[in-house]
Amino acid sequence: MVHVEKIILREISLPLRERFQISSGGVLDRRVLLLEFIDADGAVGWSESVAGEQPYYYPDTIDTSWLVIRDYLAPRIIGRDIDDPRTVAPMLADGVRGNLMPRGAVEMGIWELTAGKQGIALSKLLGGTRQRIGTGISLGLQESPEALVEKATASHAAGYRKIKIKIKPGADIDYVRAVYDALGPKVPIMVDANNAYTLDDTEHLKQFDDFNLMMLEQPLAWDDVRRHADLQAVMRTPICLDESITGVDRVQDMLAWKSGKIVNIKPGRVAGFGPSLAIHDLCQANDIPVWCGGMLESGVGRAHNVALASLPNFSLPGDVSPSCRYWEQDIVLPEWTMDENGMVDVPVDKPGMGVTVDRDRVDNLTVHSETLK
Numbered sequence: 001m002v003h004v005e006k007i008i009l010r011e012i013s014l015p016l017r018e019r020f021q022i023s024s025g026g027v028l029d030r031r032v033l034l035l036e037f038i039d040a041d042g043a044v045g046w047s048e049s050v051a052g053e054q055p056y057y058y059p060d061t062i063d064t065s066w067l068v069i070r071d072y073l074a075p076r077i078i079g080r081d082i083d084d085p086r087t088v089a090p091m092l093a094d095g096v097r098g099n100l101m102p103r104g105a106v107e108m109g110i111w112e113l114t115a116g117k118q119g120i121a122l123s124k125l126l127g128g129t130r131q132r133i134g135t136g137i138s139l140g141l142q143e144s145p146e147a148l149v150e151k152a153t154a155s156h157a158a159g160y161r162k163i164k165i166k167i168k169p170g171a172d173i174d175y176v177r178a179v180y181d182a183l184g185p186k187v188p189i190m191v192d193a194n195n196a197y198t199l200d201d202t203e204h205l206k207q208f209d210d211f212n213l214m215m216l217e218q219p220l221a222w223d224d225v226r227r228h229a230d231l232q233a234v235m236r237t238p239i240c241l242d243e244s245i246t247g248v249d250r251v252q253d254m255l256a257w258k259s260g261k262i263v264n265i266k267p268g269r270v271a272g273f274g275p276s277l278a279i280h281d282l283c284q285a286n287d288i289p290v291w292c293g294g295m296l297e298s299g300v301g302r303a304h305n306v307a308l309a310s311l312p313n314f315s316l317p318g319d320v321s322p323s324c325r326y327w328e329q330d331i332v333l334p335e336w337t338m339d340e341n342g343m344v345d346v347p348v349d350k351p352g353m354g355v356t357v358d359r360d361r362v363d364n365l366t367v368h369s370e371t372l373k
Contacts, residue, residue, distance in 0.1 A: 012365035045113025049105035050268030050295035060101035089274035107272030116352030128310030134317035136162025145178035161342035162317040192217040229257035284313035294319030299332030303353035
């Protein structure tokens with residue numbers, strides 16, 4: 001049982017090694033919202049909101065998340081006995097519309113706190129079965145096909161097991177063709193549109209069938225399922241749904257309409273681990289492979305993603321890159337690493353999320369904080 005006495009909200013500014021650009025926007029200095037949960041017996045748990053500075057990926061932002069957590073979600077948790085973290089997601093959803101990212105941050109913190117108090121790894125509490133997971137790399141939009149080929153070639157040489165290429169109109173077919181020609185047909189490549197196209201672009205998008213891609217991720221509107229079915233019906237390339245999968249009901253729609261063949265589960269995007277487990281199980285029962293995407297998380301959010309990605313149906317490499325991919329210095333010890341084969345170790349023998357928050361670094365990076373009691 002956990003009994004949270006207070007939650008400390010912290011915004012830190014964590015500079016990226018390089019600007020990360022997608023079709024809807026870019027970031028160089030990542031504003032990160034961290035949550036620290038203090039239990040009645042002094043135990044501590046950590047989580048992270050994946051919301052960005054601006055609402056270009058999802059409606060939630062770091063500022064709206066802070067407000068929602070402070071005024072609506074934290075009061076439902078603080079001072080309450082919680083016997084099972086599976087009860088938290090419904091508790092936070094009751095009477096709250098949307099706000100998936102702040103709900104996920106609170107819910108995942110309770111899972112991490114629970115695992116730590118029980119002395120078991122977060123991955124095991126979630127039902128994970130893997131001790132090592134494969135990781136891919138996500139390459140943001142580049143200035144030219146040549147620049148993209150250089151980064152993709154270096155990533156393949158480093159051992160990444162999947163290369164994800166961000167695309168948008170005007171920076172798509174020629175860019176992917178250049179990488180395909182440079183690396184050959186056996187290197188796993190996927191593309192991510194982040195909603196940059198419409199059905200009017202169907203004939204253009206069908207050209208991706210020439211490249212033997214693992215998948216085409218979320219080409220159409222961020223909240224669409226139905227129109228993706230029309231596109232999937234005329235493409236050989238598997239469509240992966242990301243932003244539009246907000247819960248089990250959207251997966252049911254995808255299955256009914258045949259809107260896609262792969263699902264990207266980001267726990268911080270779908271309101272936490274409970275909904276993620278439900279999506280995972282439904283996909284597994286219907287032979288739909290899943291993988292865990294990234295949201296430019298710090299080492300705390302990375303730890304949660306690694307734990308989730310240890311579940312059995314996460315059969316495709318996720319965006320769980322090592323810390324040095326994004327940060328000159330992360331905020332956890334040890335930092336996340338991968339071996340030469342693109343594998344990340346799941347800390348199955350350590351309680352909780354398996355890494356320790358570097359408090360001195362967090363203190364130095366903190367912009368402001370607030371303690372909720």
